Amino acid sequence: MIICFGILLLAVIVTYFIFSTEPTASSEGATKKTAMLIDVVKAEQGDFKPVIEATGTVQPVEDVMLSPQVSGQVIRRSPEFIPGGFVKKGAVLLQIDPSDFRNTLELRKSDLLQAKTDLNMEMGRQEVAEQDLELAGVDSLSANQRSLVLRQPQLDAIKARVKAAEAAVAQAELELSRTTMRAPFDAHILSQNVTVGSQVTPGDQLGRLVGSEQYWVNLTVPVDKLQWLSFPKSNNETGSTVQIRNSGWPKDIYRTGYLDKQVGALDDQTRLARVLVRVNDPLAREDTTNIQRELIIGGFVEAEVQAREIENVVRLNRDYLRTNQTVWVNEEGELSIREVEIILTDAKYAYISQGLEQGESIIITNLSVVSEGAKLRTKAPETSSENNNTQQQNIDE
Numbered sequence: 001m002i003i004c005f006g007i008l009l010l011a012v013i014v015t016y017f018i019f020s021t022e023p024t025a026s027s028e029g030a031t032k033k034t035a036m037l038i039d040v041v042k043a044e045q046g047d048f049k050p051v052i053e054a055t056g057t058v059q060p061v062e063d064v065m066l067s068p069q070v071s072g073q074v075i076r077r078s079p080e081f082i083p084g085g086f087v088k089k090g091a092v093l094l095q096i097d098p099s100d101f102r103n104t105l106e107l108r109k110s111d112l113l114q115a116k117t118d119l120n121m122e123m124g125r126q127e128v129a130e131q132d133l134e135l136a137g138v139d140s141l142s143a144n145q146r147s148l149v150l151r152q153p154q155l156d157a158i159k160a161r162v163k164a165a166e167a168a169v170a171q172a173e174l175e176l177s178r179t180t181m182r183a184p185f186d187a188h189i190l191s192q193n194v195t196v197g198s199q200v201t202p203g204d205q206l207g208r209l210v211g212s213e214q215y216w217v218n219l220t221v222p223v224d225k226l227q228w229l230s231f232p233k234s235n236n237e238t239g240s241t242v243q244i245r246n247s248g249w250p251k252d253i254y255r256t257g258y259l260d261k262q263v264g265a266l267d268d269q270t271r272l273a274r275v276l277v278r279v280n281d282p283l284a285r286e287d288t289t290n291i292q293r294e295l296i297i298g299g300f301v302e303a304e305v306q307a308r309e310i311e312n313v314v315r316l317n318r319d320y321l322r323t324n325q326t327v328w329v330n331e332e333g334e335l336s337i338r339e340v341e342i343i344l345t346d347a348k349y350a351y352i353s354q355g356l357e358q359g360e361s362i363i364i365t366n367l368s369v370v371s372e373g374a375k376l377r378t379k380a381p382e383t384s385s386e387n388n389n390t391q392q393q394n395i396d397e
Helices: 002-020 099-136 143-149 152-177 223-228
Strands: 040-042 044-048 051-060 063-066 072-077 092-096 180-182 187-192 207-211 214-221 241-245 255-266 273-280 300-306 310-317 326-331 334-339 341-345 349-354 361-363
Touching: 099 152, 214 223, 214 241, 214 255, 214 300, 223 273, 241 273, 310 341
Parallel strands: none
Antiparallel strands: 040 361, 044 310, 051 214, 051 300, 063 207, 072 092, 092 180, 187 207, 214 273, 241 255, 241 300, 255 273, 310 349, 326 334, 326 361, 341 349
16 A cells, blocks of 8 residues: 555656656747838829720711602602612602693693783783873872772782792792602611602601711710810811720721710710710721721710820829728838829729829738838848748738
């Protein structure tokens, strides 16, 4: 029993000695505070011309639905008057049978000739009446009586008949001319609903013609950006340059237009302002390089509008703007959160009038922890290959 107790006591002593003499690890120099590593770009100040992106649809400047003004049978149709055809201004499109209108014109001319003959005869009677009145030597007649004796009412009635006959002739000539239907302008034919033998009446829709010299592109832009767009003040001026693209065109192909009008109404759905861009030769008929693409009426297009020049501002990529219109600046190795005044943004840049200066270092790195005055570094510090201790980075808030 005494032996067992001695062995147990010895084990306790040995165990205590082992734990009391165990070496402890030292953490001295294991923790070190380091600044956040960042990338920067220099602020660029100067005069710039923003590019405003917009979308819109193509529409014709001139657009008419061809309709007859007289009734009759179509006896001739121009071969060019077909969907997709092109015609010059004044070209004959349709011919309505003019026979009835020619006959009517001849009748009206005959009536005019008869009225002029009656006028000549009445003027002869008036001369006779004047001679008879002189021979009678009557001087006591009133003005009304003298007019009746000299047949003035009869003469006025005949003159009125002559004017009516002349008007009837002019109307008959006009209706005869309307049997020939001509293109009102250089036109592209979009539809054709009539052929030889068709019976037409006023109001019938015979075809749709649009002007081939110019198209409009109806763009929608934010209202606050209208102040940066230039519109022509006279026919001799051109507005801001606009590059127009279609998603189906090759990457480097675009059409050039110019701002023409500002529509005085907002878009009903988007509540954006509407502007019209004029594009010359929209169907590329004058292009000799076979590079230009045709604009299609009703087509959806994207546009880049050249805005007016903005002077003495800092241009900054929009990706480098932070929340609440702030910018992070590396100011002598410390983070400075700047509030800036942005006067315009386009598709790529923000144009800043206050808050940044030329050459300042703009932080483009996204930081997980942001606080005013945080330490920054733009180059990683060198580490010793002989230091095998694990280091932990602490970021001051």
